[in-house]
């Protein structure tokens with residue numbers, strides 16, 4: 001990724017581990033000092049660890065929010081966090097990375113999935129992403145350059161046995 005040449009607000013979901021943490025660490029190296037990274041997840045100790053790591057190694061500010069549960073997205077609390085974490089700051093770029101997600105149940109064939117299985121999976125992996133994306137874009141509607149990234153998968157392009165929900169979710173995103 002080319003260095004972002006002006007102040008950037010970065011929002012990453014599932015920022016505490018795996019791919020999300022790696023993305024955060026890489027972006028933290030590229031952004032300008034007046035930038036800020038908001039780490040969304042549901043495990044405060046690992047989020048705090050990521051925050052400490054990136055702020056110690058880079059000239060970037062960061063804050064985390066541990067109430068980001070995709071199965072039960074609290075948009076009111078998330079909006080409060082987004083607003084208070086950026087109060088008094090101005091950014092020229094917004095980068096939003098939707099990374100949080102699960103593969104889901106890989107042992108049940110598509111023909112045996114229930115309505116509840118499908119609804120629960122899509123709520124966690126698809127609907128919550130749409131709701132949080134719309135919220136972030138509305139809270140930061142004043143930032144002129146906005147970049148939204150959804151972490152996809154080969155499964156968005158090709159079918160895999162027992163991954164029907166994962167493939168469907170990724171191909172719709």
Ligand SMILES: NC(=O)c1ccc[n+]([C@@H]2O[C@H](COP(=O)([O-])OP(=O)(O)OC[C@H]3O[C@@H](n4cnc5c(N)ncnc54)[C@H](OP(=O)(O)O)[C@@H]3O)[C@@H](O)[C@H]2O)c1
Pocket residue numbers: 013014015016017018019020041042043068069070071098099100101102103124151152153154
């Ligand atoms: N690994 C791969 O080979 C691969 C390939 C293609 C695409 N991807 C995509 O890359 C993204 C990250 O994958 P990964 O391999 O890094 O997975 P991972 O190590 O299992 O991490 C998943 C992340 O999503 C969060 N998460 C899961 N369920 C959640 C929920 N209900 N509410 C809030 N957060 C939740 C996890 O938080 P907790 O720590 O709290 O569980 C964690 O931060 C996913 O979208 C995945 O589909 C991965």
